Amino acid sequence: MVAVMAVGTLSLSSSASAAFPNFSGCPRSQSIYCLDIQSTTGSMTIKGFTVPLGASIEIRGGIGDDGAGGARFVPPSGTNGFFAKPVEVPGGILGIDLPISLNDVEATAQLAGPASSLRVDPTTLTVRMPLKLTLSNPLIGPACRIGTDSDPAWVTLIVGSTAPPPPNRSISGVVGTDSSPAPGTEVLSGNRNVDNSFSIPGASLCGLGLGLFNTIIDAKLKLPSSGGNNTLIVNNNLALQVA
Numbered sequence: 001m002v003a004v005m006a007v008g009t010l011s012l013s014s015s016a017s018a019a020f021p022n023f024s025g026c027p028r029s030q031s032i033y034c035l036d037i038q039s040t041t042g043s044m045t046i047k048g049f050t051v052p053l054g055a056s057i058e059i060r061g062g063i064g065d066d067g068a069g070g071a072r073f074v075p076p077s078g079t080n081g082f083f084a085k086p087v088e089v090p091g092g093i094l095g096i097d098l099p100i101s102l103n104d105v106e107a108t109a110q111l112a113g114p115a116s117s118l119r120v121d122p123t124t125l126t127v128r129m130p131l132k133l134t135l136s137n138p139l140i141g142p143a144c145r146i147g148t149d150s151d152p153a154w155v156t157l158i159v160g161s162t163a164p165p166p167p168n169r170s171i172s173g174v175v176g177t178d179s180s181p182a183p184g185t186e187v188l189s190g191n192r193n194v195d196n197s198f199s200i201p202g203a204s205l206c207g208l209g210l211g212l213f214n215t216i217i218d219a220k221l222k223l224p225s226s227g228g229n230n231t232l233i234v235n236n237n238l239a240l241q242v243a
């Protein structure tokens with residue numbers, strides 16, 4: 001996440017990239033900088049239940065001018081710029097005794113809304129975006145959601161210190177090591193973006209798309225979960241390139 005060239009920060013929806021930096025699809029004609037943020041490790045904790053994120057998240061696209069002196073995220077054509085791989089939920093999530101193949105659950109984060117809802121501030125390295133989490137399992141089906149486009153979890157990932165409501169306490173992000181592999185390109189390795197103030201809505205459409213398992217998911221994860229009970233930590237590498 002950069003401050004050096006007034007550079008920027010973080011993303012998920014197809015599959016995260018393996019190569020870094022990856023500026024493919026950058027809409028250069030609409031951008032000042034091309035952006036690539038890729039997670040390396042991290043976690044989401046909901047009232048003590050933790051799901052490791054690993055290298056599952058990527059935000060890729062361009063940073064342009066919003067016409068009001070701020071930054072505007074511009075996604076690659078045909079995408080929202082938010083790419084993610086599914087991650088396995090430790091111990092399953094149904095909380096009932098089932099054959100292991102039926103109890104395994106994969107979770108995939110998604111941007112809950114259009115690309116314009118994703119805001120990247122290249123001067124403070126802050127990323128604000130609405131998220132929803134898709135849970136996939138043979139019993140709960142492929143449509144199970146925590147959060148929706150109309151009722152998402154709004155996260156604001158920062159590299160500074162948070163000021164959450166209780167019972168959470170302040171945690172701090174980290175700006176990584178700066179390097180310049182080529183003229184016009186800036187790389188920050190080992191960033192840590194954090195938020196522990198956001199709330200998380202309840203589950204929907206879990207169980208054949210009919211909501212049959214909504215109450216089980218909500219009970220397992222103690223949803224809805226108000227602000228001060230949840231934490232998102234994304235360790236990542238960030239690259240910016242003059243468009």
